Amino acid sequence: MPGAKVEIWHTDATGDYSAFIDDRRGKDKGPGSRFLRGTQTAGPDGIVEFHTIYPGWYPGRSVHIHVRIHHDTTTVLTSQLFFDDAYTKSVFRTAPYAEFGNPDTTNAQDSFAGDPTSEGTLLTTRPARTRRGHGTLALINVSVGIPPR
Numbered sequence: 001m002p003g004a005k006v007e008i009w010h011t012d013a014t015g016d017y018s019a020f021i022d023d024r025r026g027k028d029k030g031p032g033s034r035f036l037r038g039t040q041t042a043g044p045d046g047i048v049e050f051h052t053i054y055p056g057w058y059p060g061r062s063v064h065i066h067v068r069i070h071h072d073t074t075t076v077l078t079s080q081l082f083f084d085d086a087y088t089k090s091v092f093r094t095a096p097y098a099e100f101g102n103p104d105t106t107n108a109q110d111s112f113a114g115d116p117t118s119e120g121t122l123l124t125t126r127p128a129r130t131r132r133g134h135g136t137l138a139l140i141n142v143s144v145g146i147p148p149r
Contacts, residue, residue, distance in 0.1 A: 001144060005070040006048045009037040013096045015058035054083075054091050054136055057103035062110040063088050065123075069144055076144045082107050082116040083138070086124050091136065 003104075011017050018033040026146040057063050061081060069077040085106045091101050105120075109112045116122035120142070128137035 001046050001069070001071060001076075002042055002044050002142075003071075004042045004046070004076070005039050005084055006041040007037075007068045007070065008052070008065050008068060010055035010065040011058065012036055012051070013053060013056045014100060015056040042123070048103075051130070056097065056100065057105075059104055060110075061103075062105045062107045062113055063103055064110075069142065071144075077142065079121055080140075081112075081114060081121050081123050081138075081140055082113055083125060084093070085124055087136075 011018070012035060013079060018035040018037060038050060038052075040050060042048050055063050055065060062085070064080045064082050067077070067079050067081055068075055080123075081093055083110075091097055109118050114121075121140075123138040123140050125136050125138045128135055
């Protein structure tokens with residue numbers, strides 16, 4: 001959707017979100033912090049690109065990224081994007097993630113995830129070179145309709 005604003009947010013490697021205090025094992029910078037949150041406007045091709053880190057985890061949730069898509073002044077989608085459990089395990093064998101162990105919840109166990117494969121919320125991932133070295137490339141096609149006026 002050309003011109004749509006796509007907003008994402010997720011935890012840091014320790015499982016901590018910015019903007020509020022959650023008393024988890026992370027930094028808990030609290031109100032006013034804005035790390036790992038951002039909005040991009042889709043180009044004429046409807047594509048947005050974010051450069052971020054692989055999210056951490058916290059008890060009871062599988063690794064995920066929150067997403068909202070806005071068209072004009074209307075939010076047309078609020079969802080979460082998920083990673084393949086096997087790929088996540090490979091990431092969590094590396095620093096800094098290994099310090100916190102593997103997530104305690106798989107996609108199938110996460111009460112919010114549903115079935116990411118059939119629902120279209122599973123990111124396609126692969127190892128990739130990034131501007132900062134070894135990383136992950138994650139892709140997803142999201143289909144939303146323009147709301148009637």
